[in-house]
Amino acid sequence: MKAANGGTVGQIFGLIRSGRARTRAELAAVTGLTRATVSQRVEVLMEAGLVVETKEGVSTGGRPPMVLGFNKDAGVVLAADLGATHCRLAVADLGGRPLVELPADLDIAQGPDAVLGWVQDRFEELLEEAGRSREEVWGIGVGVPGPVDFARGQAVSPPIMPGWDRVPIPERFRERFGGVPVLVDNDVNIMALGEHRVNWSDVEHLLFVKVATGIGCGIVAGGRIHRGERGAAGDIGHIRISGHEETVCRCGNVACVEAVAGGWALAKQLSGLGYPATGSRDVVGLVRAGNPAAARLVRTAGELIGEVLASLVNFFNPAVIIIGGDLAHAHEQLFAGIRSVVYQRSLPLATRHLQIVPSELDDRAGIHGAAAMVIEHVLRPETIEEMAQERIRRRAGRPAGG
Numbered sequence: 001m002k003a004a005n006g007g008t009v010g011q012i013f014g015l016i017r018s019g020r021a022r023t024r025a026e027l028a029a030v031t032g033l034t035r036a037t038v039s040q041r042v043e044v045l046m047e048a049g050l051v052v053e054t055k056e057g058v059s060t061g062g063r064p065p066m067v068l069g070f071n072k073d074a075g076v077v078l079a080a081d082l083g084a085t086h087c088r089l090a091v092a093d094l095g096g097r098p099l100v101e102l103p104a105d106l107d108i109a110q111g112p113d114a115v116l117g118w119v120q121d122r123f124e125e126l127l128e129e130a131g132r133s134r135e136e137v138w139g140i141g142v143g144v145p146g147p148v149d150f151a152r153g154q155a156v157s158p159p160i161m162p163g164w165d166r167v168p169i170p171e172r173f174r175e176r177f178g179g180v181p182v183l184v185d186n187d188v189n190i191m192a193l194g195e196h197r198v199n200w201s202d203v204e205h206l207l208f209v210k211v212a213t214g215i216g217c218g219i220v221a222g223g224r225i226h227r228g229e230r231g232a233a234g235d236i237g238h239i240r241i242s243g244h245e246e247t248v249c250r251c252g253n254v255a256c257v258e259a260v261a262g263g264w265a266l267a268k269q270l271s272g273l274g275y276p277a278t279g280s281r282d283v284v285g286l287v288r289a290g291n292p293a294a295a296r297l298v299r300t301a302g303e304l305i306g307e308v309l310a311s312l313v314n315f316f317n318p319a320v321i322i323i324g325g326d327l328a329h330a331h332e333q334l335f336a337g338i339r340s341v342v343y344q345r346s347l348p349l350a351t352r353h354l355q356i357v358p359s360e361l362d363d364r365a366g367i368h369g370a371a372a373m374v375i376e377h378v379l380r381p382e383t384i385e386e387m388a389q390e391r392i393r394r395r396a397g398r399p400a401g402g
Contacts, residue, residue, distance in 0.1 A: 007027075007031035007032065007033040007037070007038075007041070008041075008381060008385050009041045009044050009045065009384055009385050009388035010380070010381025010382060010383070010384035010385040010388070011031070011381050012027060012031070012038070012041045012042065012045065013045055013050060013051065013070075013379070013381065013384045014381050014384075015027060015030060015031075016045070016051055016068050016069070016070055017070040017379065021068075022067050022068055022069070023065040023066070023067060023068060024038050024039055024042060024065065024066075024068070025065055027041075027042070027068075041388075042068065044388045045384075045388075048074070048387060048388070049071055049074040049075075050070065050071055050074050050384070051068055051069065051070065051071060052068070052069055052071045053066040053067065053068060053069075054066075054067050054068070054069040055067050070094075070095070071094075072093045072094045072095035072097070073093055073094070074094055075093075075094055075136050075137065075138040076091050076092060076093055076094070076099065076127075076130070076132050076136050076137055076138065077091075077092050077094070077137065077138055077139050077140065077141060077371050077374045077375055077378070078090075078091060078092075078123050078126075078127075078137060078139075078140040078141070078177070079091075079092055079098075079140075079141050079142075079366075079367040079368075079370035079371040079374070080119055080123075080140070080141070080142045080143065080367075080370060081143045081187060081190060081191075081365075081366025081367050081369075081370055082106065082108060082115065082119070082142065082143060082144050082145065082187065083106075083108070083145050083187060083212065083213070083366075084107075084108050084109075084145050084160050084212070084213040084214065085105065085106070085107055085108070085213060085279060086103070086104065086105045086106055087103070087104055087106040087119070088101060088102065088103045088104075088363060088364065088366060088367050089101065089102045089104075089119065089122050089123065089126060089367070090102070090126070090367040090370075090371065091123075091126045091127055091129075091130045091132060092367070092371040092375075094138065094375055094379065095375075096197070096368065096371045096372050096375055098364075098367060098368070098371070099130045099132075100126050100129045100130045101126075101364070101367065102122055102125075102126060103363065104122075106118065108144070108145060108160065108161050108164075109160070109161070109162055111162065111163040111164070112163060112164050112167045112169070112172070116169065116172045116173070120172075120173065120176050120177075123140075123177075134177055134178060135178070137177055137178070137180055138180060138181075138374075138375075138378045139180050139181040139182065139183070139374035139375070139377060139378045140173050140177060140180060140181070140182045140183070140374060141182075141183050141184075141185075141190065141369075141370030141371055141372075141373045141374035142169060142173075142182065142183070142184045142185075142370060143184075143185055143186065143187035143189070143190035143191070143366050143369070143370050144158070144161065144164070144169070144184065144185075144186065144187055145158070145160060145161065145186075145187045145213075145214065145216075146158025146159065146160065146161045146164065146186065147186065147231060147232055147235060148184055148185055148186045148189075148231050149230065149231050150183075150184070150185055150227055150231045151231075152168070153168065153169050153170040153182060153183065153184035154166050154167060154168060154169065154184070155167065155169070155184075156231075159214075159249075159250045159251040160213070160214060160250060169182070169184045170182035170183075170184060181374065181377055181378055182374075183373050183374050183377055185225075185227075185231075185370075185373060186216065186218070186231070186234070187210070187216070187366055188208060188209075188210045188216035188217060188218040188234060189218045189219075189225050189227065189234065189369070190218075190365075190366050190369030190370045190373060191208050191210060191218055191324055191359070191361075191365040191366050191369055192206065192207075192208035192218025192219065192220050192225060192322075192365075192369065193218070193220070193225055193368075193369035193372050193373055194361055194364075194365040194366060194367070194368030194369030194370075194371075194372060195208055195322050195324075195359060195360065195361055195365050195368075195369075196208075196220045196223070197368065197369070197372045198360075198361060198365075198368050199360050199361070200320060200322075201223075203220075203319045203320055204220075204221075204222055204223055204319070205220065205221055205222070205316065205317065205318045205319055206219075206220040206318055206319060206320045206321075206322065207219060207220075207309075207312060207316065207318045207320070207321045207322070208220070208321075208322045208324060208359070208365075209236075209305070209309065209321060209322070209323050209324070209325075210324050210325040211261075211262070211263070211280075211301075211305060211323060211324075211325040211326075211327040211328060211334065212262075212263050212280050212325035212326040212327060213262060213263045213264050213279065213280055213326075214237050214258050214262050214263075214264070215236060215237035215257060215258045215261065215262050215305065216234060216235060216236065216237055217234040217235075217236045217312070218234055219233055219234050219316070221316075225373075236257065236308050236312070237256060237257060237258035237262065238251055238253060238256045238257075238258060239256065239257050239308050240253070240254075240255045240256065240257075241255050241256070241257045241260060241261075241304055241307065241308075242255070243255075244259070244260045247259045247260050247265075250264075257304055257305060257307075257308050260301070260304060261300075261301035261302075261304040261305050262280075262301075263279060263280025263281075263283055263325075263326055263327055264279065264280070266280070266283045266294075266297050266298065266301060266327075267279050267280065267282055267283050269297055270282075270283060270286065270293065270294055270297065273293055275291065275293065275294070277294075279326075280325070280326035280327050281326050283297075283298065283326075283327065283330070284326055284327060284329045284330045287330040287333060288329075288330070294330075295330075295333050298327065298330045298333040298334050298337070299333045299334070299336060299337045300337065301327070301334065301337065302333065302334040302335065302336060302337020302338045302340075302341075303337040303338070303340065303341050304337075305334075305337070305338055306337055306338040306339070306340065306341025306342045306345075307341055307345070309321060309338060309341075309342050310341055310342045310344075310345035310346045313342060313346040313347075313350050313351065313354065314346050314347055314350055317350045318354070319353065319354070319355065320354070320355045320356075320357065321342075321354065321355070321356045321357070322357055322358070322359050323335065323338065323356065323357070323358055323359065324358070324359035324361075324362065324363075324365055328358050328359060328362075331358060335356065335358070338356060339356050342354075342356065
């Protein structure tokens, strides 16, 4: 269903969804299609439930036109942000708005069978709570705390995810949810995407730095997530820091910034000093309680992270650096350390308008990003076009592919 000037059903839908055209007359003017052809395309979208007539527009003479709108309730997507020790799940509408959410403690080291089985069970419960069914699920987005081969949806040699290497995560979900698209990405990438789409959509270049059990970075370049050639872009936690050659990282190397400034490393140091700390949240609790040793360690961690970020600022020149993760809640100490080093060591041109800010979405950034990731995939013009063609075949009584 493609006109000579490119007005496919998918493109018509994109114009309506973005608000660039809201009536049949506006669609005809933008695409160059006839009113009859536009009406045909719109009818297919309305039959699919993706477009609804919402209200009468302003008349230019004669009967007022009906305004067309994107029906965000046409389906739902499932979103999972899996961290090292806790997670957040959600059911969201096709506009990316979470309908129901579930935060929970979850140890990723339990392995894929236990973790993914638990996630799928909770998804079923959340769908019931939202009053939606499996048949209404359009896709699933998942973030995991390790390097990901995005094309295959597999974690690749993840340091803190024993048993997950090359596990086909999408297939596990498709078995339960009817073969819908399943996208898997690094958890920091989906956090970066969530913050960008919700709060910073007008910014082209952005870094999201997660400082929690580990340290990672999501990169938005030109308004899109930059994953690199094989999905390893942003794995800054394993950049080497000079002066810490005696510190062994969980990845097997030494002097990684994560091994000296990550939440697990700080908790280990505080535990060695006799303080009750087993993870990043305990570290933050001690800082908030006024513990001077914890405050000093977090400030130093901020300075070490700032060393890495200063190099990234000179290389990438972002407009915004967003800091998220558990340790971001130790706000004053961590941010003071980061800012002091970044502004001291980066080029003046690169820092002239640079903002270093805490995550506004906080621990909800991941589910917003996971939802946005899968929604942008399933609502692509080519995907909508395939759906339209399938509906036309069904009406004509022809088999798929016929």
